[in-house]
Amino acid sequence: MIKTRITELFGIKHPIMLAGMNWVTEPNIVSAVCNAGALGVFATAHCTPEETRKNIQEIRKLTDKPFGVNVMLNLPTAPGNVEAILDEKVPIVNYALGKPAFIDKVHAYGGKVIGTIAKAKHAAMAEKLGVDAMSITGHEAAAHGMEATSMILIPIVTRWSKVPLIAAGGFYDGSGLAAALSLGADAVSMGTRFMLTKESPVHENLKKFCLDATEEDSVYSDVFDGLPSRVMRNKASLKLLKGGFPLFSSFTSALQMKKLLKLSTWEMVRTSLGMMKAEEKRNLLDQARFANMVILAEKAIYKGDVENGIIIAGQSCGGIKDKELPTCKEVIENTVAQAESIMKRLGTQVY
Template sequence: MRTRITSLFGIEKPIICAGMSDVATPELAAAVSNAGGLGIINLTTLPPSQAKQAIDKVRALTERPFGVNMTQLLPSAKENINIAIDAKVPVINTAFGKCDWYRDKVHAYGGKVLVTTSTLKHALAAQDQGADAIIATSYEAAAHAGEIGAMALIPAIRDRVSIPIIAAGGIADGRGLIAAFALGADAVSMGTRFMVSKESGAHANAIQATLDTDVMGTLRSKNYDGVPVRAISTPFSRKMAQRKPSLLTMLYRAQQYASATQSDIKPLLREFPQNIKTLLALSWLGHGLFYLVRGISGGDLETGIHTAGQSLGIIRNIESAADIVDNIMNEAANVQQSFSFSVDP
């Protein structure tokens, strides 16, 4: 199947594995790329000393295109982006920040810039800044989901943006792929579906919880990391959603996160209060990541958070990444052939 995204990235199938923190491991990314899609690893939670190692590991497992994902809110983000650029990673995917400062460096070696957005405003900004494609994240998605459902978001962006669009949110099978094409997307990005895979970095408890939860079993709250996050509804996640954490708690969690990722926040502290917004954002993010790692990587769902999208309601089993890609493509072909209606003008 050829689309603008498959041509742009040099892949065979319009399926992208989302760069999920602690889930999108080199093994998972390589498996998706080897199956003809585009695997993306997450460097957000990795210290710079480990970022290059993760990239090298993907390259040891596949000769096909792959990508890296980073959240630009973090102090280590710029260094990790430059590490990925020096390594000539084929696709650089970022969120929460502009791409114009690194765009030319990526294009210089033939790489592609992929920006994650959730609004028309940010999609237009990414295009103006020189992004090659965007991921449009809708309301149904896990973690930092948008405010608008895919049925409205994708066409709204398609009508105003000329670069390729990758639809993300609520997609887990061939029906979703065909629907995304109908809405104007050129490919799909899936997180929750690949989290429930044999190569996933998620703990077995988190994977089983995903399989055990129906389409109504998630919630959204800003009280995890300051931005609306979709997670599986548990007694603990509901309790956290009801009350904003104290500043002291957030600062403590941020310090733990900074230590774990070897992030140097001293420059921010020296320029306080000019960097108060950055410090608050980092504090929020560190708070959320602390509980996210505990839930997804550690498998502790009693005192941890497990992000998952609404597509969990249609995921039935654990498969290899290759089988997931192949089954979705086969189902998409069957869905396309099964259309028995015609539209008369």
């Protein structure tokens, strides 16, 4: 067993987190991870507040272990989803892409907050705001990593950070866990790895696409959703890279998002304007572009359209080569066992 500040803080057995992934980390996979002793995180980006509430209640029926809920603060539904999370007293709240105004409220009911961070200066700000832990995300990651790789970013933050860190971006096995602990982190968060498991609800076409990919088959740009992000190279991502900002499809996607999230036109405009004020350098076009990514990702994840949909996955696809997909429990136990054996071997090399 590996005991760290993160296993102690959250009361979990293993220093592993299932990264919150929109459309992917549904109650079934979240509870499978929690029941196997790691931290499962439900992602709310496609949910109305009412759906978020229902999913939280569903998770509670499937596990009695601590679990987390991820909220992207740049989305129009974020305020309602945060309210649902607070009402439900979710044990661990994980926010990304914005500045949280709810940390005290989570602490008031005994919950903990994890900030997702991809820049050292944002980590310093999050720590000042009072987060309990940070998921530090490197360039290798699926979706929103920034320029610095995990190898560089994690030790920079561990040098001064007082809160436990969760290393994210490119971690998929025991050697990654051992490396993360060596870099000063207290756990790993894995997205792509858990997306490629038996319990993962993503379409078989997408699983096969990722298993066949190499470490060089992803692309990184801000053209996909207005923020620097990593997706797999396919027809849809190459079209966006070539054509630049997809004005028409972004606005049709924004309308689809409005329908999906059951927002009135006024709510959509009001929250978008509010978010633009809260976030530096964001405009309405960026909001529309973000909506486009959410809709195109669903096309690949649930409909299995791996050519016209956007496949969000990280460089770790190149290292995940299972002939038969493991269960989440197998991923967790194999990762810990491999890390333990690496750390024991390294210990024998010290004189």
